[in-house]
Amino acid sequence: MTCPSYHPPDEMLMAYGTGSLDEASSLLIATHLTLCRRCRIEVERIEAMGGGLLDSLAPESLSEGALARVMTRLDGPPARSRPPQTAAVAGMPAPLWPYIAGGVDALPWRRVGPGIQQVFVASGPIARARMLRVAPGVVIPQHGHAAGEMTMVLRGGFADAGQTFEIGDIEVAGPETIHRPASDPEEGCLCLAVTDGPLRLTGLLGRLLNPFLDL
Known part of the structure; x- marks a missing residue:
């Protein structure tokens, strides 16, 4: 498939890559990414840059008993069941399927x-x-x-x-x-x-x- 010729603005890709975009706009960007290798590469670069910033932060010490509380929650029942898998819709990009x-x-x-x-x-x-x-x-x-x-x-x-x-x-x-x-x-x-x-x-x-x- 030919790569699209017209793309979303850079600031939209940045907002999507950092998780700060609203649902409607995220749906459009995610749908475009399934068809556009160029924009997928750019979003991957943005996400990697964000991960690098997190890695550069100094670690914070845990409060007393924090690890024990986390382990207790992991051993307990799940908070909610996973949503059912969305069926594929022929000819449509996957991000649209739930909609x-x-x-x-x-x-x-x-x-x-x-x-x-x-x-x-x-x-x-x-x-x-x-x-x-x-x-x-x-x-x-x-x-x-x-x-x-x-x-x-x-x-x-x-x-x-x-x-x-x-x-x-x-x-x-x-x-x-x-x-x-x-x-x-x-x-x-x-x-x-x-x-x-x-x-x-x-x-x-x-x-x-x-x-x-x-x-």
């Missing part, structure tokens, strides 16, 4: 426009991850963003502002971005998108519809 159990077609898709469906798969206090399924040759209505958005291609592809995004590629959009992506004319597009704020359709009709759309 799309039963397969892509079994998800509770909701129509948000002609040829456009979405379903939210992970939500947090700020960031939300959704899957978007767009029919072939559909142009997304022109819109902007209240905050940031990262969109990764899972199947098919899309074009935007003279660039073509294919499987594994990530398009990064900010509050200043106004665009009209168009899905692949033959395959359409299945994407994983993470937003830090709502999308906002532009134009008179868009402004009228925005209060009624969960984008």
Whole structure:
């Protein structure tokens, strides 16, 4: 498989490698890493750097009886059972499997426009991850963003502002971005998108519809 051409920002890889990224963004980065050797190497470098910093710290002495308490807990019953193993979903990267159990077609898709469906798969206090399924040759209505958005291609592809995004590629959009992506004319597009704020359709009709759309 060809390595993706468009990648997440370096600060996102750093946050993922240090374990400080929110669930929705972590899901997107983990999914991208399964398809991108370049970014996997970078995250491994970040994790190794963090491990080196821990090794350089001076050891702390244990309080009296700490070892005995740890051994007692290890000998006791487990605090909780391990979660059941998630079944594989054909054609989808492994990080997505727990979020799309039963397969892509079994998800509770909701129509948000002609040829456009979405379903939210992970939500947090700020960031939300959704899957978007767009029919072939559909142009997304022109819109902007209240905050940031990262969109990764899972199947098919899309074009935007003279660039073509294919499987594994990530398009990064900010509050200043106004665009009209168009899905692949033959395959359409299945994407994983993470937003830090709502999308906002532009134009008179868009402004009228925005209060009624969960984008």
